[in-house]
Amino acid sequence: MDKLIDSIMEKLLSDGYVREDEAEIVRFGLELNIMKVLISSAMLIAAVIFGSTPAALVFMAVYPPLRSCCGGYHAKTRTACFILSMAAMSSVIAASRLMPARASLYAAAAMYAAGLLCIILLAPVESRNKPFDDKERRVFRRRSLIAAAISAAVIAVLFLFKAHRLMTAAAMAVFFTGIMLPAGIFSNRKGALK
Template sequence: MFSKAADNMVNKLVKMKIIEAEDCELYRFGIETALLKGIHLISYLILGLLLGKTIELIIFLIAFIPLREYAGGYHAATKKGCYIISCLCILSMLLILRVFPAAYYSNSMYLAVFSGVLLLFLVPVESKNKPLDDSERAYFKSKAGFIIVLLLTLSLFLFMLNQFSLSFLLALVLFYEMIAAVTGKIILQKGKN
């Protein structure tokens, strides 16, 4: 579905002489990726609206997306699998925020510290589709490490200001990335054996 839409858009751009024919594949990939990311975000926003947690969703995504980009971790084998797993992760996070009593939020620091420290040791987690060389590994580790420490610091700061729900939300960001990193590491190890 998205490849046909991307093909149509690229063909129109070539006909209009906006892009060169030899650049078609690059533009096709970019357009298809943008369409897929757009569908992901729209689906997430619908889930956030349905559960009355749109602001929390936006904060989660602002923190999670850059961390996920640099920390790596599990990646689904197909685009459909990626979409389903991503939506299930977002749905579970929103349900946790909706269902868990606020009394549990005061434990956010334990979750944040546990997840953050474990992540510092694991990242970056490469996948078979995205192997990293030594310089990339160092670059991604420094970026992911900075984001992890920033999120831990913000979570602690918000906790000290009695902003338990925001502190808990940032702890969930670290927790969900920790799950992706551990899963990715396990799958990578199984693939090597």
């Protein structure tokens, strides 16, 4: 992936689209977007292979906005990021394929409650790459709560349509976002001790 990013950056710099003083931030954004495309593609391919496309799409619609607003733990390497993302999607696929509809209703309620509690108590959690000043913390706090409210609305609509497995996928997005918050706090403290 580094070779691809290097060649894109070289082209952007030589054609004058990016100045030298902007190169580092543009490179970071480019790397981030390429990783998002790769992870999303891998998730969709896995979902199609295992016949869980609707659940994957619901998860992918709810999880990224929540994570970008709430923050939390971020893997230190691309490989670790990919593995964590695929582990989350694997659990969504497994739940949508293996969990009985009635059980998924209770699981969704428990996961949503746990994730929402973490979001309410802890969000937003900054990372090494995204530290907050006081104003940003207030803005992201508000965004986190709005994103959580939107996810609640999505879950409520899915419940009304008795789409329990899809509701579980949305609840898992809230849950995974929620558990990334204390993990991020721990990771930040651990990093500060070094």
